[in-house]
Amino acid sequence: MVGDLDTRLRDAAMNWLKIRTNDGLESISSTDLLDFRFDGEPFRLMDPQRGIRKPKELAAALSIRTVYRPDGAKRPYEDEMGDDGLLRYKWRGEDLDHPENRALRSAMELELPLIWFFGVGVAMYQPIFPVYLLAEEPERHQFVIIPGAIRGLVDVTSPAESQLRRYVMAESKRRLHQPVFRATVMRAYETRCAVCSLAHGQLLDAAHIVPDSDEAGIPTVRNGLAMCKIHHAAYDAHIMGVSPDYIVKIRADLLDEIDGPMLQYGLKERHDQKLMVLPSVRAQRPDRDLLSISYERFRSA
Ligand SMILES: [Zn+2]
Incomplete structure (x- = not known):
């Protein structure tokens, strides 16, 4: 049975997170997470010691957590992605009956929305919500996770048609990867256009060097560049390129054009200049191989 308290608490938590993260545009620190109050009392949304948060007031888990992995080169979801494109969340240990695993199972059976705190820096999290537990894979000690918005599309009992399946995979990827990718890139570039x-932040995007849809377009910070909206659009349209040695190039015909300040300062004067902002952590800087794939496309466009 799901009580009124359960529903109110989950609603309050998710509404609060929505505001605090600027509708998912920003990540949140574990310290700031302590600001959440429910019925006037401080209430923990995340368990700082464990992966799974099961408040004693509730019958099921409220949140799950994935710790930050500082490796900038590795695909962040390698371990979690199943063949169906949906992400997995590991049990606590391997005991089916561990209280935290039972708390997750209850959330699955009662179809309750959860918050997923995905580590994007030391003590920094990108909350992804609501997510649901769609199924359990006991032999692999894990649950299958699905973003709330696409939950209705998936039927675990029958394999989805291939077209629907592709759509679900793409949507799942976008809804889970995109906020984490953005948060990681923004942190690496200290929320500045490269x-x-x-x-x-509201004028900035996490641009993919090689598009997400490409085989090479991995969702790691090394395939990302923080860019303002205009530079992102110019980059995607091949009006602007970035060479593998981090030099900005503007398409030749624009360089001859005379127009207002955006063209003059925003584009023409960036030509042949080095990127103004790069991550201080070397392992987070743009991958030169990915840049050269993208740069070739710019030059041949
Ligand atoms: Zn810019």
Whole structure:
């Protein structure tokens, strides 16, 4: 049975997170997470010691957590992605009856929404919510996770048609990977455009060097560049390129054009300049092989 308290608490937690993360645009620190209050009392949304948070007031788990892995080169989801494109969350240990695994199982059976805190830096998390536990794979000690928005599309008992399956995979990837990718890139670039150093998060995107849809387009920070909206669009449209040695190039015909300040300062004067912002951590800098794939496309466009 799901009580009124359970519903109110989950709603309150997710609404609060929505506001605090600017609708998912920003990540949140474990310290700031302590600000959450429920019915006037401080209430923990995440368990700092464990992966699974099961408040004693509730019949099922409220949140799950994945710790930050500082390796900038590794695919962040390698271990979690199943053949169906959906992500997995590991049990606590290997005991079927461990209280935390039971708390997850209850959330699955009662179809309750959970918050997934995905580590994107030391004590920094990108909350992804709501997510649901779709199924359990006891032999692999894990649960299958699905983003709330696409839950209705998946029927675990019958294999989805291939077209629907591709759509679910793409959507699942986008809804889970995109916020984590963005948060990781923004942190690496200290929320500044790599090309012009503009420092307003709401005007910035985490651009993929090689698109997500490409085989090479892995969702790691090394395939990312923080860019303002205009530079991101210019990059995707091959109006602007970035060479493997981090030099900005503007398409030749624009260099001859005379127009207002955006063209002059925003584009033409960036030509042949080095990227203004790069991650201080070497392992997080753009991958030169990925840049050269993208740069070739720019030059041949
Ligand atoms: Zn910019």
